[in-house]
Amino acid sequence: MRVTNKMIAQTVLNNLGTNLNRLQKLQGQMSSLQVVSKMSDDPAVATRVVNLNSVLSRSEQYERSLNDAKGWLETTESTLSNVTDVLQRARELAVYGANGTLDQTDLETIEVEVEQIIGNMVQLANTSYAGRYIFGGTLTTAVPFDADGNYSGNTGSDGQLDWEISQGVTMTVNIDGNTAFIDNGVFSALSDLKTHLESGETETIGNTDLAALDDAINGIVNLRSLLGAKTKRVEVILNSTWDEKLNYEGLRSSLNDIDLAKVVTEFKMQENVYNAALNVGARIILPSLVNFLKA
Amino acid sequence: MSSFFMALEIGRRGLVAGLTGMDVSGHNVANANTPGYTRQRIELSASAPYTKPSLGKPEEPLQLGTGVTVEQISRVRDRFLDGQIRTELHALGNWETQRDALSEIETVFMEPSENGLNNLISQFWNDWQELSRNAENSPIRSVLVQDSVTLANFFNHTNSLLETIKTDQQELANIHINDINSKARQIAALNKQIVNIRAAGDQPNDLMDKRDLLLDELAGLVNYTLTENDDGSVNVDLGTQNLVDGSDYTGIGDIDWTDPAPWSGGPYDQVTGGNLNGIKDVLDKLQAYQDNLDTLAANLIADVNGVHEAGYGLDGSTGVQYFTGTGAADIAVNGAIVADPGQIAAAAIEDAPGNGANALAIAHLQNSNVDALGGTSFDGYYKNMIARLGVETQESMRMVDNQQALVDQLSNRRESISGVSMDEEMTNIMQYQYAYMGSARVVSVLDSMLDTLINRMAV
Numbered sequence: 132m133r134v135t136n137k138m139i140a141q142t143v144l145n146n147l148g149t150n151l152n153r154l155q156k157l158q159g160q161m162s163s164l165q166v167v168s169k170m171s172d173d174p175a176v177a178t179r180v181v182n183l184n185s186v187l188s189r190s191e192q193y194e195r196s197l198n199d200a201k202g203w204l205e206t207t208e209s210t211l212s213n214v215t216d217v218l219q220r221a222r223e224l225a226v227y228g229a230n231g232t233l234d235q236t237d238l239e240t241i242e243v244e245v246e247q248i249i250g251n252m253v254q255l256a257n258t259s260y261a262g263r264y265i266f267g268g269t270l271t272t273a274v275p276f277d278a279d280g281n282y283s284g285n286t287g288s289d290g291q292l293d294w295e296i297s298q299g300v301t302m303t304v305n306i307d308g309n310t311a312f313i314d315n316g317v318f319s320a321l322s323d324l325k326t327h328l329e330s331g332e333t334e335t336i337g338n339t340d341l342a343a344l345d346d347a348i349n350g351i352v353n354l355r356s357l358l359g360a361k362t363k364r365v366e367v368i369l370n371s372t373w374d375e376k377l378n379y380e381g382l383r384s385s386l387n388d389i390d391l392a393k394v395v396t397e398f399k400m401q402e403n404v405y406n407a408a409l410n411v412g413a414r415i416i417l418p419s420l421v422n423f424l425k426a
Numbered sequence: 427m428s429s430f431f432m433a434l435e436i437g438r439r440g441l442v443a444g445l446t447g448m449d450v451s452g453h454n455v456a457n458a459n460t461p462g463y464t465r466q467r468i469e470l471s472a473s474a475p476y477t478k479p480s481l482g483k484p485e486e487p488l489q490l491g492t493g494v495t496v497e498q499i500s501r502v503r504d505r506f507l508d509g510q511i512r513t514e515l516h517a518l519g520n521w522e523t524q525r526d527a528l529s530e531i532e533t534v535f536m537e538p539s540e541n542g543l544n545n546l547i548s549q550f551w552n553d554w555q556e557l558s559r560n561a562e563n564s565p566i567r568s569v570l571v572q573d574s575v576t577l578a579n580f581f582n583h584t585n586s587l588l589e590t591i592k593t594d595q596q597e598l599a600n601i602h603i604n605d606i607n608s609k610a611r612q613i614a615a616l617n618k619q620i621v622n623i624r625a626a627g628d629q630p631n632d633l634m635d636k637r638d639l640l641l642d643e644l645a646g647l648v649n650y651t652l653t654e655n656d657d658g659s660v661n662v663d664l665g666t667q668n669l670v671d672g673s674d675y676t677g678i679g680d681i682d683w684t685d686p687a688p689w690s691g692g693p694y695d696q697v698t699g700g701n702l703n704g705i706k707d708v709l710d711k712l713q714a715y716q717d718n719l720d721t722l723a724a725n726l727i728a729d730v731n732g733v734h735e736a737g738y739g740l741d742g743s744t745g746v747q748y749f750t751g752t753g754a755a756d757i758a759v760n761g762a763i764v765a766d767p768g769q770i771a772a773a774a775i776e777d778a779p780g781n782g783a784n785a786l787a788i789a790h791l792q793n794s795n796v797d798a799l800g801g802t803s804f805d806g807y808y809k810n811m812i813a814r815l816g817v818e819t820q821e822s823m824r825m826v827d828n829q830q831a832l833v834d835q836l837s838n839r840r841e842s843i844s845g846v847s848m849d850e851e852m853t854n855i856m857q858y859q860y861a862y863m864g865s866a867r868v869v870s871v872l873d874s875m876l877d878t879l880i881n882r883m884a885v
Contacts, residue, residue: 135845137458138838145834170537170816171529171823178813181538185805188548189792192555199559263562263780269773271780272562289775294559295786298793419848424856 136419143412150405157398160389167387176386183383189298190376196296197369201362203292203304206260208358211311214255215351221248221321222344228328229337242328249321253280256312266308275308280318282308297368302361306354315350316343430879432476432492434872439493440865443470446496447858451851458846462639464501465846466631471497501631503844508638509652511836515645516699518829523704524711525822527595531715532819534587537812543584544812546577547805554789557772558782562740567767571759578749578757581723585754588716592709599705600680602647606702607677609644610662610669613637617659618673624658634658649699665696711818716754718811723754725798729791737771737784746771748788 160166167177227233228241256266256276267275268290275284284290286309293301312318320343327336450468457463475489536542553570560566616637623630637660644650644662650669653661662670669676678693689695689706697703727749734748746769751757763769774783792805799807 133842133847135841135847137845138841141834141838141841167538169532169819170535170812171532171819174813174816174820177538177816178809181542181544181809181812184538185544185548188545188552192552196555196559261560267780269561269775269778269781285778289778289781292559292780293783293786295555295789301786420852421848424852 136416140416143408143416146408147405147412150401150408153401154398154405157394157401160394161391161398164389164391165387166389180383180387183379183386187376187379187383190372190379193295193297194369194372194376196294197365197372200294200296200302200304201365201369203260203265204358204362204365206258207265207306208355208362210255210258210265211306211351211355211358214252214311214317215348215355217248217251217255218317218344218348218351221245221324222341222348224248225324225336225341225344228324229333229341231333233333235331238328238331238333242325245321245325245328249280249318249325250278252312252317252321253278256280256308256317265305266311268305268307268309276312280312280322282313284308286310296365297372300368302365304361306358311351311354315347315354317347317351320344320347430872430876434869436491436493437865437869437872439473439495440868441862443468443494443496444858444862444865446499447861448855450499451854451858454846455848455851458848458851462635462642463846464503464631464635464638464844466499467502468499469497470494498629499631500629501634501844503638504840507836507840507843508641511833511840512642512645512652514829514832514836515642516649516703518826518833519646519648519700519702520704520707521822521825521829523598523701524708525819525826527591527704527708527712528815528819528822530591531588531712532815534584534591535812535815542812543577543580543808544805546573546580547808549573550577551789551792554785557770558786558789561772561782561785562779564767567770567772570770571764571767574748574759575764578751578759581719581754581757585716585719588712588719592712592716595705595709595712596681596683599702602700602702602705603678603680606644606647606669607675609640609647610675610677613640613644613660613662613670614673614675616640617670621657621659621673630658645700647700648697648702664693665698667693667696715811715815718807720753720755721799722804722807722811723757724752725796726804727751727753727757729794729796730788733784733788733791734771736774737787738773738776738778739771740768740773740779741766742776743769744771744776 159168167173167180170177224241224245228238233241253276257274258265263271264273264275264284265271267273267284268286269292270284270290271292273283276282284307286307290305290307290309291303292305294304295301320340323343324336324340327333327340447468447470450466454465471494473492473495476492477489537544539545550570550573553566553573557563557566557570616633620630620633620637623633641652641660641662648664651663653663655661655672657672659672660670661668661672664678667676667678669678681688681694685691689697694706697706730749731747735745738744739746746762747760748763748770749757750760760769770785772785773779773781774787775781793803795801795803796807802810
């Protein structure tokens with residue numbers, strides 16, 4: 132094949148261009164630390180990366196859901212634990228009050244404490260978590276119980292806070308005030324105890340009121356075990372969400388994070404090739420017969 | 427018997443041939459880097475011999491050479507390669523235009539990145555999820571509104587950027603058409619000169635180089651068929667549309683973009699290659715992306731509104747639209763909601779501030795398959811679209827690389843045949859120099875012979 136000077140120049144130029152292109156691509160990968168920065172770099176990998184981004188964003192969202200649910204459940208549980216303690220104290224007082232040997236003054240002293248307990252109980256029933264009343268059903272912004280323990284929140288399915296804790300799985304995280312306090316007769320038991328202490332009906336205290344308090348305590352303890360089970364479930368899901376997130380992050384990283392050592396080595400090699408091409412180019416472009424003919 | 431003066435004439439012819447050879451080599455060297463230049467070669471032949479009857483053999487006259495003539499100065503060119511290169515240039519022009527436009531579209535979508543639509547949509551669904559758990563919380567409502575405004579703006583902005591790319595490409599098409607017309611005019615003018623010069627019996631080498639260069643450039647712009655006429659002129663046709671006919675040319679008009687099918691009429695439906703066809707193809711692709719984006723926005727508006735209107739805001743409002751607008755161009759968050767995020771219908775029942783069931787129903791749209799989107803989810807539809815964009819952009823880049831390699835290789839072959847080699851020209855120059863010196867010597871020897879004959883012979 133006949134070779135002309137222009138061909139050599141053109142070939143040198145083309146090869147330098149190709150080398151520089153490769154250098155630029157590697158340089159881009161080194162500075163972004165990612166294999167693909169545009170869809171066209173590798174559509175298959177880029178599509179998976181985009182997919183993993185949404186999956187990860189979703190599992191982070193579920194993680195937040197789960198943490199919120201856990202916080203809500205734990206607050207409810209610890210409140211109900213306090214409710215149990217307070218009811219236990221009321222029960223002790225009832226046992227003490229049922230003792231027929233006490234005179235009316237003693238009973239009235241007990242009554243004062245029971246009254247305080249009722250106030251205490253209303254406070255517990257009006258507990259708020261992050262600014263929301265946990266026993267108000269979905270009426271989370273209004274105080275659910277008045278000073279006499281009358282419930283103004285909602286109940287049943289209207290009163291449920293259903294949160295999505297993983298894809299397609301919702302959990303009712305709250306217990307409304309009606310279920311917790313009214314159905315279990317917490318306030319009625321306490322106010323009956325107070326009335327009977329006032330009227331000195333020690334026998335009724337011993338029979339009816341003690342039984343009512345026991346029922347209330349049992350009811351609350353049942354709710355607490357339900358909450359415990361739910362918290363356990365949330366924790367299990369939370370753990371698997373973490374695992375899942377870790378897996379997806381690992382996958383994304385293996386797809387899209389560059390192997391720095393490899394890229395730097397490739398870059399170095401490419402740089403050498405480029406330098407060699409420049410060197411050779413400088414040597415072969417100049418000379419022709421013109422340089423060797425005498426003028 | 428031959429005369430002295432005939433020998434002198436032979437010497438003169440040798441001098442002329444040597445000088446012409448020097449001229450041609452000098453011209454080649456001078457144009458070594460001229461684009462489109464074809465190296466020229468001097469074609470020499472021995473001039474018609476003089477027949478003289480021989481004394482010794484009267485029946486068999488001797489043929490006596492009369493020196494050299496320059497037959498013609500010709501171009502060294504392979505016309506078959508020209509055709510091949512131009513075919514590849516049609517494809518190269520086509521893909522180059524598509525690559526440039528598709529890369530631009532890819533930049534508009536900014537995927538995969540934090541700021542792409544994929545992330546904004548994810549964030550939008552996450553916000554609804556968050557709201558479903560904190561329905562009465564007004565900061566979370568405000569965050570949702572702000573993220574929704576960002577999402578709507580992204581749709582608007584992307585749509586207007588795509589619209590700008592479309593307008594740019596349309597303008598570019600008309601610039602290319604002007605360029606095609608201008609080249610057709612120049613080719614027709616060159617045709618006329620070439621025909622005239624050929625009629626006078628000369629080879630218009632440099633004009634033909636110029637015409638070939640124009641034909642190469644035209645090949646990048648649009649596909650055409652080339653017919654060579656006997657008089658040396660060429661005809662150029664775009665499909666059935668004549669562009670150049672000898673010394674006449676027919677311009678093609680600008681494309682009317684207000685026409686709903688701008689490529690269907692006139693010469694435009696015959697376009698199958700070159701930059702112009704690249705624009706034709708890429709405008710189709712661009713339209714598909716714009717339509718997809720529009721469909722996505724329209725369905726997002728309809729589905730979110732459908733669920734939202736069934737719910738209740740904090741103030742008991744119901745039947746409120748969340749988004750206004752009909753597509754990517756005009757999607758916006760309802761002004762009433764921006765002014766009062768309390769109107770976001772998070773609750774499925776009235777007067778239950780903590781109820782987030784409706785917000786959860788909207789968040790669930792993320793995974794629901796939408797019939798109008800071909801049975802995929804919103805996210806899936808968008809991902810399919812940008813995956814297609816990635817594949818199409820990558821294809822155009824690869825095709826440009828391939829075509830460029832082909833054109834380079836063919837150009838190299840053409841350069842190998844038609845290019846000027848310095849070494850070769852230097853050798854030629856030396857060759858002609860010695861030939862010239864030889865002829866000059868013949869003349870000077872004859873001169874001294876004549877001197878002897880005329881001046882020194884005793885009278």
